[in-house]
Amino acid sequence: MTINDRLIAPNATRGEAALCYSAAVAGAVTAGLLARHAGGSALVIVVVALVGFDLFGGAVVNATTSAKRWFHRPGRDARHHLAFVAIHLQPFLLALVVPGVGWWTAAAIYGFVVAAALVVTVTPHYLRTPVAFAATVFGAVLTTAVLAVPAFLLWFGPVLLIKLLLAHLLPDSAAADRLPSTPAPVV
Template identity: 85%
Template sequence: MTITDRLIAPNATRSEAALCYSAAAVGAVTAGLLAKNSSVLVIVVVTLVGFDLFGGAVVNATASAKRWFHRPGRDARHHLAFVAIHVQPFLLALVVPGFGWWTAAAIYGFVLAAAVVVTSAPDALRTPIAFAATVFGVAITTHARGALVPALVRTRPADQTAPRPPAAGTGRAHDARVTDRARFPGSVRSLCHDDLHGSARVR
């Protein structure tokens, strides 16, 4: 089997392959840019996760992948095993400081539970149930992003250095801004705006 046969499906068309690889590349670049100021290990892991998740989402929607993964002899056990081996949340928890194991477990547990529900449902209801699960999954991962984004920001090398003294003329206004930021660290948007100075904003 070729690499495309393994990553997408046997007999995938050129258009399907181009679309899947393009989505995977965009995902890898986006994730890599998000983690660009982190350690090399974090950058590599986050980039690979982005490649797999973006590309995999498109692969699962192709006709060739549907034919391959639902070919004769495949049943719910195979589908659940496929979902279960995708342990990216735990990989992120392992290498990204601040991305907790409980967050990883919540994401992984929800996806696995959703897969059980979908594969157990009647054929006519599987698609709408899968879409419903996707909506709730987006809500959960959006909440988890609030843990991942600051975690990546906090792993910047600059965070490991001693703070610089305030520039002349900043005085108490600068100190008050730093104090307010420390007191209210939940504003990811302000952190990205103030600290990253116009870098790519996370979706």
């Protein structure tokens, strides 16, 4: 496997790779500059920049046709998708390193994302997209207006939600077109 196969998906196009790496670098620079401007230590700046690289880049990666094809290939099921969501422990990394990000806040963000992913994966296919969007918009409010997060990290929750709930969990539109458009009639 090449580096592109691991970071994006097997058979990613040049255009997809360029877009994904550009978004990752821009996300790392943006997040790092925000942390620096807020007076973060060198460790905070580096960790926040790495999280930015992963989340901004990952949101774009997970939205590519190649990644959709890879993550939603035959044999992949809800367990695989939930495991992918569950390994995203960045809220706890931020709580460990960034002053002002508490453990309860990290647990609330992580718990919301995992619970929302569970709800999306058990929802009938024809409702998954609107359920994922509902969870994302309410999660954005939770992570920006309810929980205590330093201002320079207000991007974190919404971008995490976009990466995992919208970009990762939802299949590509061509695959979605093959799913039933309406529920089976109730008899």
